[in-house]
Amino acid sequence: MLASLFSTLGPWSWWIFGIVLLAAELLAPGVFLVWIGLAAIIIGALSLLLWEAAFWAWQLQLVLFAGLAIVLAFAGRRFYSDKGESDQPLLNRxxxxxxxxxxxxxxxxxxxxxxxxxxxxxxxxxxxxxxxxxxxxxxxxxxxxxxxxxx
Missing domain, CATH: 2.40.50.140 (Nucleic acid-binding proteins)
Known part of the structure; x- marks a missing residue:
């Protein structure tokens, strides 16, 4: 079933999946689905370039997507993490x-x-x-x- 979905939609399936995840982030904000959606869009862009290549099977795409989603989630967490003290450190003290x-x-x-x-x-x-x-x-x-x- 998954293989037929990939072959039917082609590289656009990743774009659709990425946009659905970005829309889900708008409904349930938490700055987490953004990174997974971005990973799907990147895999979709690679799929546009490599769709006809023999090695670009759906299994490889899923593995790359999972790895890229993890890397982007950790990078986003590090980028958006709290960077130091508040401008009013004694506010609640x-x-x-x-x-x-x-x-x-x-x-x-x-x-x-x-x-x-x-x-x-x-x-x-x-x-x-x-x-x-x-x-x-x-x-x-x-x-x-x-x-x-x-x-």
């Missing part, structure tokens, strides 16, 4: 974004715990015992707490 900032203690730090107000949030702080009103600098973030020292 709010406590870490406070490191280096200074604030005034709202509550004194007693037994290592206190509170400051930065931006629109009250932050629990950890640090040396200090009276209320002291300027402190945030030196690190530890979960929801920030560690401070006298500024």
């Amino acid at each position: 709010r406590g870490e974004s406070l490191v280096g900032r200074t604030a005034t203690l709202h509550e004194p730090i007693r037994e290592g715990r206190g509170r400051i107000h930065l931006d629109d949030t009250w932050w629990p702080v950890i640090g040396p015992d200090l009276p209320a009103g002291t300027r402190v600098r945030v030196i690190s973030a530890e979960g929801r707490d920030v560690r401070v020292e006298a500024a």
Whole structure:
């Protein structure tokens, strides 16, 4: 059945298959079917050139298609992979974004715990015992707490 399909459609069967895969990528995006569709179109282009050659059997075409699809999928993954940090690396790490900032203690730090107000949030702080009103600098973030020292 597969051999008769290849002989009936000729090299255009690869083009049709490639276009169907590219259309399927539009319906279910994931940037995966693009590479398989591209491999089918490349095999179709080779088939246009080599269709009459004795060695260009449908079995060889399938093997080359499978190999090319794998190579293109890995190359595409490498090309489109995440290339480094975001332009806002602390976007979802709010406590870490406070490191280096200074604030005034709202509550004194007693037994290592206190509170400051930065931006629109009250932050629990950890640090040396200090009276209320002291300027402190945030030196690190530890979960929801920030560690401070006298500024």
